[in-house]
Amino acid sequence: MHREVARIWTVASLARHCGVSRSTLATRFQTVVGVAPIAYLTRWRIALAKDERSHGIKTVGEIALSVGFHSSSGFSTAFTRMVGCSPKRLKA
Template identity: 50%
Template sequence: MGEHLAVVMLVHALRIHLAQTARHAPGWLAGLADPVVGPALSALHAAPHRPWTVAEIAEVSGVSRSTLAERFKRSVGLSPLDYLRRWRIELASHRLRHSTDTLAVIARSVGYGSESALSTAFKQVTGVSPRVYRSGAAA
């Protein structure tokens, strides 16, 4: 009985903490809690390889581009396309660490048309090239 009560109290405390965090701190969790941004995030995560535009993302959420951009930035802390770029780089990083796929294959799978485009974005986000990242992950 006491153990069950402790678990219930922990869950309740976590719910309160997450609710307060989502309201006050920008990030993915706050974005999911926003009724405009949540559907946009879900769409971006479901199809990161798609060549998204802000207009298409806004259409998913049923709002204008400017409304989406403002709400996304306030909730998540990034513009929709900056968030997408970071999400794609996270996916590429995972593939670089856990597969032997070529950079061209990884680039296409996460929405970049070429190795060069992926390399440029990867270096902007992580500070290193995909090849250096892969060799460091292997070491």
């Protein structure tokens, strides 16, 4: 997940990658990490996006694609929900 952050990950694909069932992955992940796998992935993507934004080189759309969002609007919505401001308003 960390190496291929832009990949389309699902609980099923993560479970296949780990060689376990979806329910086993979800339960173990929640127990060890404290959040569901996809929630963790979203947080990781937003953290990477914040870092990219701080460099001020890439556009919001470029950042969205690089961290696995397939639309700028979906990325902006998730970013705003988690960070408290839109990616454009975050100071570079």
